[in-house]
Amino acid sequence: MKVVLERNLDFKQFQNLIILTFCCVMVLLVMLNSLQLGSYVYGKVALFLFIILFFALLFTRKGLYIKNNNLYTAIFLFGLVLKGELLQTAEHDGLSVREGKLSTSYNYSYRRRGLNNWEPNLNYSVACFTINMTDEKGDFKKKIIRLTKPEKVKIAIDFIIENLSLKYN
Numbered sequence: 254m255k256v257v258l259e260r261n262l263d264f265k266q267f268q269n270l271i272i273l274t275f276c277c278v279m280v281l282l283v284m285l286n287s288l289q290l291g292s293y294v295y296g297k298v299a300l301f302l303f304i305i306l307f308f309a310l311l312f313t314r315k316g317l318y319i320k321n322n323n324l325y326t327a328i329f330l331f332g333l334v335l336k337g338e339l340l341q342t343a344e345h346d347g348l349s350v351r352e353g354k355l356s357t358s359y360n361y362s363y364r365r366r367g368l369n370n371w372e373p374n375l376n377y378s379v380a381c382f383t384i385n386m387t388d389e390k391g392d393f394k395k396k397i398i399r400l401t402k403p404e405k406v407k408i409a410i411d412f413i414i415e416n417l418s419l420k421y422n
Contacts, residue, residue, distance in 0.1 A: 255318035256412045257329050258398070258405045263355065263379065267311065274307040315360060317398065317418045326398050340397060345386035347422045348410060349394070355381045355401070382406045384413075387422065 260267065277324055281300045284293060314329045318337065325339040356378035381401050385394040397413070400406050 254416060255316060255327070255329075255332075255334075256408060257267050257314045257316040257332065257408055259314060259316075259400055259402055261313040261315045261328055262310070263401075270307055270311055274304060274311065277304050279309065292328075298391050317397065317412060322417070324397070324413065324417060340386070340395070342386060342417060342419065344388060345395060346389055346419060347387045348397075348413060348419050349387050349405060349422050350410070351383045351385060353383065354378045355399075384409055386419065 262270065277300055281297065283302065284297055284300070301392055309330055312330060313335065316327055316329055317327050318334065324340045325337040326340060326343050328335045379401055380401065381399055383399045384397045384406065386397060387394050392410050398409060400409065414421060
């Protein structure tokens with residue numbers, strides 16, 4: 254059983270990867286149209302493979318799956334598991350959700366304030382929800398997954414509760 258939840262990349266990573274993919278496609282098209290077919294074959298093949306890799310990264314999603322009554326966090330590509338990580342649920346009996354903010358840290362040193370006034374504020378933050386496993390006292394926590402959409406958090410909690418012996422606190 255599996256549940257695919259949301260995009261693996263945050264907005265800025267997704268945006269930068271789209272720009273990088275577009276640039277690589279343009280360079281490949283220029284190379285194909287301007288050079289002879291036999292010249293720079295290895296460069297064209299390498300660029301084509303990078304473009305395929307970038308497209309695959311654009312469509313990766315994160316989620317959860319259960320196999321042999323074990324919980325795994327996974328990265329999916331079109332529903333296929335690319336990478337899975339086993340989470341030990343034996344010493345935990347509850348779930349908790351912690352709300353926070355994901356933020357980029359584009360902090361500059363502002364030693365000379367007068368020279369740096371023209372720099373834009375590049376910090377970008379988004380609300381996030383971290384699903385944790387807790388013990389019966391609520392002390393010991395282990396992160397399961399971090400999501401940015403509240404409706405996906407509910408889907409993930411329902412999936413875990415239905416398939417494992419963990420309870421939501």
